[in-house]
Amino acid sequence: xxxxxxxxxxxxxxxxxxxxxxxxxxxxxxxxxxxxxxxxxxxxxxxxxxxxxxxxxxxxxxxxxxxxxxxxxxxxxxxxxxxxxxxxxxxxxxxxxxxxxxxxxxxxxxxxxxxxxxxxxxxxxxxxxxxxxxxxxxxxxxxxxxxxxxxxxxxxxxxxxxxxxxxxxxxxxxxxxxxxxxxxxxxxxxxxxxxxxxxxxxxxxxxxxxxxxxxxxxxxxxxxxxxxxxxxxxxxxxxxxxxxxxxxxxxxxxxxxxx
Ligand SMILES: [Zn+2]
Numbered sequence: 001x002x003x004x005x006x007x008x009x010x011x012x013x014x015x016x017x018x019x020x021x022x023x024x025x026x027x028x029x030x031x032x033x034x035x036x037x038x039x040x041x042x043x044x045x046x047x048x049x050x051x052x053x054x055x056x057x058x059x060x061x062x063x064x065x066x067x068x069x070x071x072x073x074x075x076x077x078x079x080x081x082x083x084x085x086x087x088x089x090x091x092x093x094x095x096x097x098x099x100x101x102x103x104x105x106x107x108x109x110x111x112x113x114x115x116x117x118x119x120x121x122x123x124x125x126x127x128x129x130x131x132x133x134x135x136x137x138x139x140x141x142x143x144x145x146x147x148x149x150x151x152x153x154x155x156x157x158x159x160x161x162x163x164x165x166x167x168x169x170x171x172x173x174x175x176x177x178x179x180x181x182x183x184x185x186x187x188x189x190x191x192x193x194x195x196x197x198x199x200x201x202x203x204x205x206x207x208x209x210x211x212x213x214x215x216x217x218x219x220x221x222x223x224x225x226x227x228x229x230x231x232x233x234x235x236x237x238x239x240x241x242x243x244x245x246x247x248x249x250x251x252x253x254x255x256x257x258x259x
Contacts (some may be wrong), residue, residue: 001029001030001031001032001239001243002029002030002031002032002198002220002221002224002239002242002243003030003031003032003033003034003197003198003242003243003246003247003252004025004030004032004033004034004198004199004200004202004217004220005034005124005149005151005171005197005198005199005246005250006034006036006090006124006149006151006152006171006173006199006200006201007033007034007035007199007200007201007202007216007217008035008036008038008201008202008203008204009021009033009035009049009056009202009217010035010042010045010046010049011202011203013203013214014202014203014214014216015045015049018049021216021217021218022053022055022217024216024217024218025216025217025218025220027218028217028218028219028220028221029221029239030217030218030220030221031055032055032056032057032252033055033056033057033217034057034059034086034087034124034199034246034250035049035050035056035057035058035059036059036060036061036087036089036090036124036151037058037059037060037061037062037063037089037090038061038062038063038065038066038090039062039063039066039069040062040069040074040077040078043060043077043078043081046058046059046060047081047084054253057086057250057252058084058085058086059085059086059087059088059089059090059124060078060081060082060085060088060089061078061088061089061090061091061112061123061124062074062078062091062108062112063090063091063092063094063126064091064092064093064094064097064100064105064108064109064126065094065097065100066100067100067104067105067107067108067109068099068100068104068108070107070108070111070112075111075112075115078112078115079115079118079119082115082116082119082121083119085119085121086121086122086250086251086252087116087121087122087123087124087148087149087250088112088113088115088116088119088121088122088123088124089123089124089125089126089148089149089151090124090125090126090151091108091109091112091113091116091123091124091125091126092109092125092126092127092130092134092151093105093106093109093126093127093128093130093133093134093137094126094127094128094129094130095128095129095130095133096128096129102130102133106133106137109134109137110137110140110141113137113138113141113143114141116146116148117141117142117143117145117146120145120146121146122146122147122148122149122249122250123143123146123147123148123149124148124149124151125138125148125149125150125151125168126151126152127150127154127155128154131155131159131162135159135162135163135166138163138166138168139166143166143167143168144166144167146167147167147168147169147249148167148168148169148249149168149169149170149171149197149199149246149249150163150168150169150170150171151171151173151199151201152171152173152175152199152201152205153170153171153172153173153184153187154175154183154184155183155187156183156186156187157183157186157187157190157191160187160190160191160195161191164191164195169195169196169197169245169246169249170187170191170195170196170197171196171197171198171199172184172187172188172196172197172198172199172223172227173198173199173200173201173205173223174200174201174205174206174207174208174215174219174220174222174223175205176188176207176223176226176227176230177207177208177222177223177226178207178208178211179208185230188226188227188230188231189230189231193231193233193237193238193241193242194241194245195245196227196241196242196245197242197245197246197249198220198223198224198227198238198242198246199220200215200216200217200219200220200223201215202214202215202216202217202219203215203216206219207219207220207222207223207226208222209222210222224238224239224242227242
């Protein structure tokens with residue numbers, strides 16, 4: 001069985017049909033879900049999703065695009081929520097957007113990374129066009145003590161290796177199935193299976209051949225198949241290895257009991 005290490009099941013396009021989404025995922029072989037936070041107002045909804053659903057694992061964080069909301073009150077709340085979370089995320093830097101400013105993003109990222117380090121839980125990291133700064137901050141804050149996942153990794157093979165050197169895993173998303181994909185394909189080929197995990201980023205980044213519809217965890221099987229094809233290994237090996245990596249980093253309790 002596979003673990004979707006990054007899916008926004010609390011999103012309004014998935015939440016109303018959640019039981020169907022979970023059932024479809026299980027039929028496709030995806031039976032555990034990490035749901036990351038993007039802004040403080042969504043945290044209660046994510047915590048609620050995990051109640052009585054032992055296969056949903058909450059993470060909490062403030063996305064770089066919402067980093068102007070990382071005030072003292074939100075950060076204090078995050079430190080409290082960290083105790084019931086498998087990770088802090090998604091946090092990071094996004095230089096494709098003009099605001100919040102890079103300076104604001106960097107402060108929010110660093111503060112949240114410190115919360116993850118003091119809670120002793122890994123970080124789910126979002127990075128677009130900011131790899132130099134993100135690697136520097138990750139190094140300065142000692143991310144190696146907690147580890148983390150470079151979510152929907154969009155960088156080069158070289159950058160992926162630097163991330164792995166810091167103790168991070170590289171997450172392969174639906175972009176690896178796109179016909180014009182270059183970097184994701186190179187990363188999937190070159191990076192050893194021991195450093196890879198899978199995700200959907202649902203409802204975004206729908207893999208081929210389903211592009212055009214909102215993404216959901218069931219569709220991750222297409223990404224897993226493509227990774228198996230690029231690696232020249234059976235799908236079962238992709239499932240076994242990526243699940244083992246995610247399980248080990250996130251210290252998930254076994255899938256069907258209350259933790
Ligand atoms: Zn996301």
